[in-house]
Amino acid sequence: xxxxxxxxxxxxxxxxxxxxxxxxxxxxxxxxxxxxxxxxxxxxxxxxxxxxxxxxxxxxxxxxxxxxxxxxxxxxxxxxxxxxxxxxxxxxxxxxxxxxxxxxxxxxxxxxxxxxxxxxxxxxxxxxxxxxxxxxxxxxxxxxxxxxxxxxxxxxxxxxxxxxxxxxxxxxxxxxxxxxxxxxxxxxxxxxxxxxxxxxxxxx
Amino acid sequence: xxxxxxxxxxxxxxxxxxxxxxxxxxxxxxxxxxxxxxxxxxxxxxxxxxxxxxxxxxxxxxxxxxxxxxxxxxxxxxxxxxxxxxxxxxxxxxxxxxxxxxxxxxxxxxxxxxxxxxxxxxxxxxxxxxxxxxxxxxxxxxxxxxxxxxxxxxxxxxxxxxxxxxxxxxxxxxxxxxxxxxxxxxx
Numbered sequence: 001x002x003x004x005x006x007x008x009x010x011x012x013x014x015x016x017x018x019x020x021x022x023x024x025x026x027x028x029x030x031x032x033x034x035x036x037x038x039x040x041x042x043x044x045x046x047x048x049x050x051x052x053x054x055x056x057x058x059x060x061x062x063x064x065x066x067x068x069x070x071x072x073x074x075x076x077x078x079x080x081x082x083x084x085x086x087x088x089x090x091x092x093x094x095x096x097x098x099x100x101x102x103x104x105x106x107x108x109x110x111x112x113x114x115x116x117x118x119x120x121x122x123x124x125x126x127x128x129x130x131x132x133x134x135x136x137x138x139x140x141x142x143x144x145x146x147x148x149x150x151x152x153x154x155x156x157x158x159x160x161x162x163x164x165x166x167x168x169x170x171x172x173x174x175x176x177x178x179x180x181x182x183x184x185x186x187x188x189x190x191x192x193x194x195x196x197x198x199x200x201x202x203x204x
Numbered sequence: 205x206x207x208x209x210x211x212x213x214x215x216x217x218x219x220x221x222x223x224x225x226x227x228x229x230x231x232x233x234x235x236x237x238x239x240x241x242x243x244x245x246x247x248x249x250x251x252x253x254x255x256x257x258x259x260x261x262x263x264x265x266x267x268x269x270x271x272x273x274x275x276x277x278x279x280x281x282x283x284x285x286x287x288x289x290x291x292x293x294x295x296x297x298x299x300x301x302x303x304x305x306x307x308x309x310x311x312x313x314x315x316x317x318x319x320x321x322x323x324x325x326x327x328x329x330x331x332x333x334x335x336x337x338x339x340x341x342x343x344x345x346x347x348x349x350x351x352x353x354x355x356x357x358x359x360x361x362x363x364x365x366x367x368x369x370x371x372x373x374x375x376x377x378x379x380x381x382x383x384x385x386x387x388x389x390x391x
Contacts (some may be wrong), residue, residue: 005369067378
């Protein structure tokens with residue numbers, strides 16, 4: 001497991017572990033969606049995957065240009081396009097707009113429920129991948145296990161998340177039939193909320 | 205069938221275990237002797253440091269005193285003079301400092317271990333910076349905060365907890381939005 005604030009530099013581009021594994025996790029989630037739809041032989045697979053990719057691209061563009069939406073005058077100097085990206089609400093906005101695009105496309109094209117099941121599988125897999133790779137320090141813990149920094153033990157929140165996401169995927173694969181419409185989508189959505197509640201006493 | 209049974213048992217054990225842990229955690233936070241050390245992550249206490257003032261080297265500045273003296277919070281900004289991203293953010297930071305001077309303390313930390321003191325002083329003059337700047341000569345504070353990359357900005361509330369961290373250039377809007385998260389409300 002890696003420190004979230006460590007950075008990788010590729011020439012002038014610097015990426016934190018958080019960002020790097022978020023992007024790698026997104027690629028992993030995309031691969032899971034591909035595999036899920038292929039296994040269930042869903043005929044709109046290519047069309048759906050194209051839309052997922054487009055949703056990701058829209059999210060990335062939104063994140064990049066968020067500062068220019070708030071301060072259009074920055075565009076007067078084109079060098080600012082290189083310098084500025086993101087902001088306090090940019091990541092939420094980017095994820096939200098990416099999902100909204102997909103929901104709109106799904107409504108327009110009447111995709112089968114397997115597509116939504118696969119999207120949720122992809123999302124949980126992405127979160128699982130991220131939790132597995134990047135450390136998340138929670139509150140100080142009364143237990144002896146966790147991340148130790150200067151004699152204080154902190155809850156390894158990402159380890160908890162990894163186990164819970166793994167279990168959630170197991171539940172939705174083995175306990176919920178893919179033939180029941182939107183059952184897996186509902187289980188995964190409720191599961192994500194439940195995981196958040198279970199982990200909240202240890203998070204910070 | 206066996207897989208289904210195993211997953212069901214694991215699920216029940218996990219839920220019971222997490223609920224028990226949650227209860228123990230609540231008890232620990234209420235009655236336990238919780239020691240909070242500084243960690244440079246969001247939600248944790250900002251690690252304390254003492255550094256020399258960049259322009260008046262015999263004057264030392266301590267982060268914890270700066271936080272205690274600030275009304276609404278503190279913004280720490282790690283920078284170097286050679287970094288174009290740092291230069292592009294300076295106007296926004298100076299503007300925000302002028303707006304929030306009475307509520308928010310702005311503290312620039314020059315990563316002098318990767319810069320030169322003369323260049324840093326010239327940079328302050330060139331950009332008409334009025335907020336306080338300190339010099340991290342040996343880079344110990346910067347590395348404790350996982351800096352470089354520069355610029356890196358941390359927004360700290362009045363209790364000393366890190367609310368937001370940004371690596372990269374900042375706009376004025378971004379600073380004001382984040383300051384509103386520190387409890388100041390609207391401008």
